[in-house]
Amino acid sequence: MIALGADHAGYELKELIKKHLQEKGIQVEDMGTYSTDSVDYPDYAYPVAKKVAAGQAEYGILCCGTGIGISIAANKVKGIRAALCADEFSAEMTRRHNDANILCMGGRVIKAELALKLVDIFLNTPFEGDKHLRRINKIAEIENGTYDK
Ligand code: RB5
Numbered sequence: 001m002i003a004l005g006a007d008h009a010g011y012e013l014k015e016l017i018k019k020h021l022q023e024k025g026i027q028v029e030d031m032g033t034y035s036t037d038s039v040d041y042p043d044y045a046y047p048v049a050k051k052v053a054a055g056q057a058e059y060g061i062l063c064c065g066t067g068i069g070i071s072i073a074a075n076k077v078k079g080i081r082a083a084l085c086a087d088e089f090s091a092e093m094t095r096r097h098n099d100a101n102i103l104c105m106g107g108r109v110i111k112a113e114l115a116l117k118l119v120d121i122f123l124n125t126p127f128e129g130d131k132h133l134r135r136i137n138k139i140a141e142i143e144n145g146t147y148d149k
Contacts, residue, residue, distance in 0.1 A: 001027045001028065002021060002026060002027070002028050002029070002057060002060070003028070003031055003051045003052060003056075003057035004017060004018055004031060005044035005062045005063075005070070006062065006070070007064045007065070007069075009063075010064045010067075010106070011033055011034075011035065011063075011107070012036070012107060016116065017061055017115065017119055020116050020119065031047045031048050031051070032047075041064040041070040045069075045070045048062055048074065049073075049076075050077060052079075052101050059123060060103070061102065061103045062074055062103070063106070064104075066109055067084045067105045067110075068104075070104055071102075071104035074102050078143055079140075080101060081094075081098055081099060081100045081136070082101070082103075083100035084105070085104070085122070087118075088114075091121040091125075092121050092125050095121075095122055096126070099132070099136055100122070
């Protein structure tokens with residue numbers, strides 16, 4: 001299951017992503033927002049990030065105007081590695097190297113067609129592990145306050 005969230009500025013892109021995934025038979029949970037009425041992006045980042053961190057969703061996809069605010073908010077949740085992407089290479093590499101678990105995009109930044117490509121790349125690219133796992137473990141240490149170097 002893929003958890004989806006957006007603020008008003010990401011709403012339309014989130015709707016396109018939802019349709020795209022549903023057409024592929026991928027289960028989604030749409031955690032809002034449900035219109036273009038102005039809202040606050042942390043209110044949508046948080047539930048999606050909690051769901052992913054709890055293992056109740058395989059991945060999350062979050063959209064706001066730039067993708068920046070919603071990615072900053074999601075990354076405050078322990079265990080979340082939310083990656084803001086606007087190109088295919090980054091969408092691939094953030095899975096391969098960062099084991100990113102949330103893809104963030106800006107509805108006012110990226111064209112819909114490219115955004116759907118990034119979604120497919122993100123969801124279909126495996127983590128490489130190895131030295132990249134060591135680096136991710138260091139991120140977790142920073143998060144837990146156990147990093148000392
Ligand atoms: C909303 O106007 C906008 O600030 C928000 O969607 C996002 O771009 C913040 O980072």
